[in-house]
Every structure is written in structure tokens, then in C-alpha cells.
Amino acid sequence: MKLQDRSVVITGSGSGIGRACAIEFAKAGASVVVADIDLNAAEETVKKINASGGKAFACQADVSNPASVASLVETTIKRFSKIDALINNAAIQINKTIADTSFEEWNKQMSVNVGGAFLCSKLFLPHLKTSKGSIVNMSSVNGFFVEPSCAGYCATKAAIIGLTKAMAIDHGHEGIRVNCICPGYIDAGLAEGYFQSQANPAQARAEAGKLHALWRIGRPEEVAQVAIFLASDDASFVTGSAYVVDGGFGSGLPPK
Numbered sequence: 088m089k090l091q092d093r094s095v096v097i098t099g100s101g102s103g104i105g106r107a108c109a110i111e112f113a114k115a116g117a118s119v120v121v122a123d124i125d126l127n128a129a130e131e132t133v134k135k136i137n138a139s140g141g142k143a144f145a146c147q148a149d150v151s152n153p154a155s156v157a158s159l160v161e162t163t164i165k166r167f168s169k170i171d172a173l174i175n176n177a178a179i180q181i182n183k184t185i186a187d188t189s190f191e192e193w194n195k196q197m198s199v200n201v202g203g204a205f206l207c208s209k210l211f212l213p214h215l216k217t218s219k220g221s222i223v224n225m226s227s228v229n230g231f232f233v234e235p236s237c238a239g240y241c242a243t244k245a246a247i248i249g250l251t252k253a254m255a256i257d258h259g260h261e262g263i264r265v266n267c268i269c270p271g272y273i274d275a276g277l278a279e280g281y282f283q284s285q286a287n288p289a290q291a292r293a294e295a296g297k298l299h300a301l302w303r304i305g306r307p308e309e310v311a312q313v314a315i316f317l318a319s320d321d322a323s324f325v326t327g328s329a330y331v332v333d334g335g336f337g338s339g340l341p342p343k
């Protein structure tokens with residue numbers, strides 16, 4: 088198995104893409120720390136993994152809180168003694184223009200989406216140095232291809248691409264690889280939240296599919312497979328990259 092004897096921490100793995108990553112990483116042989124602010128959701132993910140013979144445990148962690156991330160690091164090392172991969176996936180999405188976004192909302196989104204990746208990366212770095220491990224950050228096509236009424240979110244996803252490239256440069260000589268994934272619309276929590284924020288959610292969902300060349304939105308498992316590739320030795324010469332997993336987002340023109 089590709090990730091046999093590897094241990095991985097996946098933030099925001101109580102639902103959506105993070106949960107799919109946790110399940111698929113466990114199938115690939117990894118021991119998984121299912122970290123989420125919502126402990127019940129994290130435990131639900133762990134149940135699914137354990138039911139199919141995988142190894143995982145749930146840890147409540149708020150990625151925007153330094154003490155909480157420090158405790159996540161401590162628990163991870165106590166349980167698995169090392170970490171080989173960190174998947175910075177947790178995020179929130181506020182669907183507003185800057186005119187409608189309060190300073191509190193801006194700070195909250197920044198501190199979870201960007202601050203969370205900063206804190207987890209910083210505090211797991213000493214252990215990743217030892218294991219010559221890797222980091223996979225979850226960005227979005229919204230990091231470079233913006234859409235209306237989610238300006239703050241787009242800013243956080245662009246910041247994640249910059250953080251990825253900068254960390255890859257700084258830590259490559261230590262044997263640490265840092266990459267990010269830029270998914271298109273994926274059938275998971277944040278896209279669903281966006282559909283629900285629209286006047287006609289069903290129509291918004293159908294229209295979102297047509298923004299992609301493949302004329303559908305993606306499945307969380309399709310993102311998880313790329314995360315597994317990036318965290319595995321198959322990607323041993325891949326660092327500083329922004330992997331687009333978007334079914335051809337932006338090129339979904341109707342056929343003639």
C-alpha cells in the first residue's frame with residue numbers, strides 16, 4: 088500500500104473533502120489523525136475508517152487557536168510517535184462582497200483559512216523535518232479564478248498558494264515538500280453552503296456543473312486521490328506546485 092506505516096494529520100476531516108481524504112488515506116495504509124473543530128463529526132469519520140479496518144483517531148482542534156494546535160501536535164506525537172504528512176484542509180467560506188463583510192468576518196475567515204495553515208505548518212514543522220515529510224494545503228481555483236460575492240474567501244485561497252510556494256522554497260533543503268491543491272466545485276460542505284446562499288440553490292448547483300469542461304462538479308474522493316499522490320513518494324520531486332483538480336473549470340462552454 089502506497090502509504091503503509093505513514094501517519095497523517097488532516098484538518099477539517101469531519102466532513103466533505105477532508106473526510107474523503109481521511110477515508111482514502113486510511114485505505115492507502117496511513118494512520119490518520121482526524122482533526123476537526125467539531126468532535127462529533129470527526130468521530131463519525133473515524134467510525135467509517137475503523138469499520139473498514141483502517142487506523143484513525145479523532146482529535147478536536149481549532150486550527151485558528153495556537154493552544155489548540157499545540158495540543159493537536161502533542162496528541163499526534165503521543166499516539167503515532169511521528170507525522171509524515173500534514174493536510175491543511177480546514178476552511179470556512181463567507182459568501183459576501185467586501186462592502187458587506189464585517190472586520191470580524193474578515194478576521195475570522197483569515198484566521199481559519201490562512202492562520203490555520205500557518206499555525207499547523209509551524210507547529211508540525213519540527214516533526215516533519217525529522218520524518219522528511221510533506222504538507223498538502225487545500226487552496227481552490229478561487230485562488231486565481233475569482234467569482235462574485237466571496238472576495239475574502241478568494242483572498243484566503245490566493246494566500247494559500249503563496250504560502251505553499253514560499254514554504255517550499257524555505258524548507259526544501261530540509262527534505263520537506265509543500266504543495267497545494269486547487270479544486271473546482273466539489274460536492275462537499277462549502278460548495279453546498281454557496282448553493283444554499285443563492286436565490287435558487289438547485290439552479291445554482293446545475294449551473295455550477297456547467298462551469299466545468301466535464302459538465303459536472305467533482306467528488307471529494309477525486310480530490311483525495313491527488314492529495315495521496317502529493318503526500319506519497321510518487322511525488323518525491325514535486326514541491327511548490329498548485330495542482331488543479333477542477334474538471335476544466337472556466338472552460339465549460341456549451342457544445343455547438
Ligand SMILES: NC(=O)c1ccc[n+]([C@@H]2O[C@H](COP(=O)([O-])OP(=O)(O)OC[C@H]3O[C@@H](n4cnc5c(N)ncnc54)[C@H](O)[C@@H]3O)[C@@H](O)[C@H]2O)c1
Pocket residue numbers: 098099100101102103104105122123124125128148149150151175176177178179199225226227228269270271272273274275276277278279
Ligand atoms: N467544496 C468545494 O467546492 C471546494 C472547492 C475548492 C476548494 N475547497 C476547499 O476544500 C476544503 C474543504 O472544503 P469542504 O467543502 O469539504 O468543506 P466542509 O465545510 O465540508 O468541511 C470543512 C471542515 O472544516 C471544519 N472546520 C471549520 N473551521 C475549523 C477550525 N477553525 N478548526 C478546525 N476545523 C474547522 C468544519 O467543521 C468541517 O468539518 C477547504 O479548504 C475549501 O476551501 C472546497
